[in-house]
Amino acid sequence: QKEVEQDPGPLSVPEGAIVSLNCTYSNSAFQYFMWYRQYSRKGPELLMYTYSSGNKEDGRFTAQVDKSSKYISLFIRDSQPSDSATYLCAMRNNNDMRFGAGTRLTVKP
């Protein structure tokens, strides 16, 4: 079993749709949870990070962490074509960081 599981997709949605991206993990020691957006041939860009269970909202993005279920989610409301990218979940304990495989998202106009 991988330490971090993320469905690689691809995921294709129409513009305006709500997108749900998810990751599960097995190591309960992870304390920090991040979502990155990566455009083709670019470095990952931090979208959201959370420290504990619960929800965190930033504009059209909501990150959700359920540490009891070892499950994290990223919701994108009113998705735009510019949201088309690969989304990576990441989690870490101190300097030990692990990444999901990334979900490739396409938002069609």
Place this chain on the structure above:
Amino acid sequence: GAVVSQHPSWVICKSGTSVKIECRSLDFQATTMFWYRQFPKQSLMLMATSNEGSKATYEQGVEKDKFLINHASLTLSTLTVTSAHPEDSSFYICSPGQGSYGYTFGSGTRLTVV
């Protein structure tokens, strides 16, 4: 804050030559720098961790003589791919590894070995 500049963004080199990739922290001091490699449609894999003033630590399966890492100052870490082969073609990304700055990544370097 936590701006990381990575250079070059794209390099093509001949098989057998060496390539140096630089990662600079522009507005903070990075005592640690993580180096990752990413193959197409795959996630980031940690290669090594560089520490200012000391030897880098390498992940299992990464050849330290092939991927030379230098972290001579608090603002510069370099990765040199020596005697490059086509299978070394990949996307290399750096990330500082301290406190809240651990969340930032460089823009990446696409290496193509022909």
